[in-house]
Amino acid sequence: MASAFSDIAVTVVFRGTPHHVNLLPESTLGDLQNQLEKATSVSPSLQKLLYKGKNIKQNRDGQETIASMGLRNGSKIQMLGTTSEELDGIQATESEQKRINQILQERALKPAYKVRSTGTMNSASLNYGFHQLLPLPHLRNPTSAHKLLRRLSDDPAIQHIMQQHQFSVGVLTELAPHEHPGLLGLNVNAGQQIKLRLRTDRYDGFRAYNEVRRVLCHELTHNVWGDHNNDFKELNSKLNREVAEFERARRDGTHSLSGLDSYDVYEPSPELEAEAHIHVLGGSGPFNRDEERRRHLSTEQELEDSCGTAGPSSLGP
Template identity: 60%
Template sequence: MSSSTPITFTVAFRGTPHALSCLPDSTIAALQARLEELTDVPPSLQKLLLKGKNVVAQNRDETTLIQAGFKNGLKLQMLGSTSRELSSLQSVESEQRKRERILRERALKPQAKLRSTGTSDVSFLKYRFHELTPLAHLPNPGAAMALLTKLSEDPAIKHVMQIHELSVGTLTELAPHEHPGLLGLNVNAGQAIKLRLRTDRYDGFRLYAEVRRVLCHELTHNVWGDHGNNFKELNSKLNREVVEFERAAAIGTRSLLDSGDVYQPASELEAEARSYILGGVDAVPSGGFDDSPAERRRRILDATMARLRKEEEELEQSCGTGHSTNA
């Protein structure tokens, strides 16, 4: 191809195609500067994908389009965060660091006595997620950071981490195009937990309840690497404790680990459990239907756990931890 004959190709960013025409000897850096004008994504955050492979070379100031394999009719996808989104993420991270600094300072102060409704600040600092890291090159990292923060501060999750002394170095996300088919991954027994937060098309985020169930599964891998009976027993226990914690909190019998405020959880689990019970004639004993509050709570809990066990069997196929010791 003559160096004076432009190459025409398309770069799609968040569903919007951008038709471009550049000379073959134009550099990758020049192309990225043009894309920044079109999308407000800085070159350092741009990721150009061709069939899932990033075509941005390290020496982008010298690599030409023709050297990078560009040709007429090529269709690429670009991932990255805009300058505004990056600013939002930095603001969230700054607030997160501020909270962590306050907690560290509080832990170093002499404690007169431990709270009767929770554990010590030192224990709380130890058994938690020590770092939250969204993927900055994916769309809307600020929203991903907010979801990771919600998971890390979920009272039921904090509760089971304290009880079972579970600590996670980094809580981060899985990119759908980089890990197709996986919903979660535990690296080195808690060094990092990676969760699929986004939909496959990057046009939104998965339901919170679904992501949290995957998180419980991956927390179990802190203790057991494969999906054997020991894993299933502990994972079932974690799920049951999460459900029991939220039910107890809903009726005001349990306080948060780090404050005196009563936690008021969402009722998705209980509502779903009730849908399994209503109309179920097999559950009605011959002597009549016991509708006492204690029996009703037991039935709802049993139905919830039965559903969670079924979903857990499906989740094992989407977990990258138990299938590879080198993950």
């Protein structure tokens, strides 16, 4: 008979909440997962258990003992996963997405119209923008998520680059942290959908607006270029510069979204180039070109690493 001292007490943290689980050394991984299912409503098949940065479920069938896996009294485990309630919501959302995708495919077969520079907004220009905003209804505060998506959609600087580059996005929606923990954004089928990480990892609020908007500019670039090559980097940099230029001109009262004539040519001044870098990086204060260039490259690399659109990490809808 095992003594009390032979018990192994582990702490499993799920979305910021610790769950204390007592196990015997001969308890199996499956026993641990069953206890976690009762505590979190996440089924074993959807649980991802990270111990010392490694997935302890990988290449295991659930019959290995806790002791043989190296877990000791006081071990801490991080758990990722989707609850049964969230899974039902995701499935309902996916069904709705399939219906939306079918509608968008039917629209794509219709003739497209090109925006002409007339000095006023015309009906063709309405084709460029976000056709639907879709927060995830199974997550908390979908109303707040919808307001953030609406703010992005109505952002005058974003509307400006959408018109300027004739970008059309079928659905602007959110990317739940538990679905793809490493991603901040995803562009599906060159603008059919753009998914953005709106929420914090702990679901206790929303990420900073300027950070989300920067990711949106990155994903809009994928409407044109799939890979993170030089063509992509050039266009992505240009979009961020145009956002900064538009906002400066708007503050100075020299730019109007309805005045499309000014969209035909973009030649940023050195001062605007500097402001664009500061705007993209969220910086402030005196501009040091070398320092800002290093920060810019570091930030863009971080965005590429957390983007699921290009490369082997590319994900589907």
